[in-house]
Amino acid sequence: MRVALVTAGDYFSEYGGGQIYVRQLARALNGRGFDVHILGVAAGGRDEDRQSSPIDDAGVKVWNVSVNPIAGPSRSLALSRALQARLRDMISLIGPDVVHAHGWKAAIAFATRSLGMACFITAHHGGIVCPNGMLMNRDDRLCEVPxxxxxxxxxxxHFVPGGPxxxxxLSAVADSGRIALAECFRNMRSVPYITPALKIPLxxxxxxxxxxxxxxxxxxxxAPSHAVERALLRNGLxxxxxxxxxxxxxxFGQLQSRPARLEGTLRLGYxxxxxxxxxxxxxMDALRLMPDPNAIVLHVFGTAATRRxxxxxxxxxxRARDCQCAGMARWRTIGLQRRTSWSTCWCSPRFARRRLACRCPKPCSPERRS
Known part of the structure; x- marks a missing residue:
């Protein structure tokens, strides 16, 4: 069986859980005898940039497609008819039995419909239905409205400067007026404090x-969680x-036994x-409410890219400075890996010294700092 996995961005990228998840899934399917093809769609480059033959990654065939966002329509690139046509052509070229989309989901849905194929989509996070890309509302509660x-x-x-x-x-303007105003600012040079807010209706x-x-x-x-499942159902699926x-x-319901009380240190990693x-x-707020927060150590490895x-x-x-939990008492920066220049880590001073002294695990050891 030939399977086509669609991903956003570079398939070989180490940045982002989605790429890593797709790469592991592709290699696992390939190991079980499936003919796996990757269709990686990335914004950037010219519209005519495409591969004539796939890249072989230990049996997995990788096809890369570049999309020029500047040449696209004023609306979302995923809704571009040109992109949908290109994806339809690539899917026809690959000739898969199954199409499984992890990125560019709307465009793949339109492309597979025109080909008369079923489309399987994985909703990795709440961004599949939320304009803010998350499952929570402005009050940090799970959103319960369509x-x-x-x-x-x-x-x-609420999340842009001058939000209130x-x-x-925007509430005083009719919906059609908000859309027309947002269309005017969509392709214009960004104006601080104005453009981010006016783009929201679109x-x-x-x-x-x-x-x-x-x-x-x-x-x-x-849906990988019940919260995502409920979000999809209330939005019409x-x-x-x-x-x-x-x-x-x-x-938790599938676990045969649960520890009555935490023994030792619980180390959480993100x-x-x-x-x-x-x-x-x-x-972080939830960990502060735990019965024994002093027994919890939270490590966060990652980086911020945009101004927001x-x-x-x-x-x-x-928050880390104000937190009374011993597991978040200090803020440290240590090297992560070559493609991520810096990582951030909350940890107790005692555990940080021990972790750096034993250089374990390797991804956060000092000698790998870029």
Whole structure:
């Protein structure tokens, strides 16, 4: 059986859990005798950039497609008819029996529909239905409402500079007027404090169209958590389209026994992008409410890329200073790996010294600092 896995960005990238997940899945399927093809779609380069033959990665065939975002439409690139046509051509060239999308989900949904093929999609996070890319609302609670301009604009403006003011201004304008205003600013040079807020109505409208794409009858969506599952169902997907399948985790109900009390130190690790959508601030607050927070050590390895992520990183630094939990009493920076120049780590001073002294595990040892 020939399987085509669609991923966003470079298949060989070490940045981002999605690429690593797809790479491990591809190698596992290849080891079980499947003919695995990767279709990596990345924004950047010229529209005509494409491979005439795949790259072989230990039996996995990797096809890379570059998309020029500047030459695309003013709306979401995933809704571009040109991109959908290119993906349709690439899928026809590969000739798979199964298409499994981990990125560019809306575009793949349209492309497979035109080919008369079933489309399987994995919703790795809440961004599949949320314009903010997360499952939580502005109050750090799980969102319980479907995506709509009335519900999402007030929440999205909360995370931009001057959010309360922009929320009142945008709420006073009709939906068609908000969209027209956002279209004017979509391709213009970014103006601080203005462009991020005015783009929000169009971002919400694009997300609603993307949800409609993955809701098409030929699509089947895998939800790795019950929260993602509920988000998909309340946004219009039918019950027989959504499958709950945890990613390498075991639910508490499946455990035969649970420890009555934590013995020793519980060490938690997070590796990934430093972004509010990941909910690290919620995790830190939750650990402070544990019965014995002094027995918990939290390590966070990652980096911030955008200005918004750097603001969030500074907020986490302040939370780490204010936190009374011994497991988050100090802020340290240590090298992670060659493709990630810096990582951030909350840890107790005692455990940090011991960890660095024994240089274990290797990914955070000082000699690998780039």
């Amino acid at each position: 995506t709509s301009p009335s519900a999402c604009i007030s929440c999205a403006t 003011i922009w929320n009142r201004l 971002t919400v409208a694009d997300k609603i169209e993307e949800i409609a794409a993955i809701s098409l009858p030929h699509c089947h969506v895998i 039918s019950r027989n389209q959504v499958v709950f399948l945890p990613h390498g985790s075991v639910e 590796i990934g992008r430093i972004d509010r959508a990941k909910g690290l601030h919620v995790l 992520e750097w603001r969030y990183l500074r907020d986490l630094e302040q």
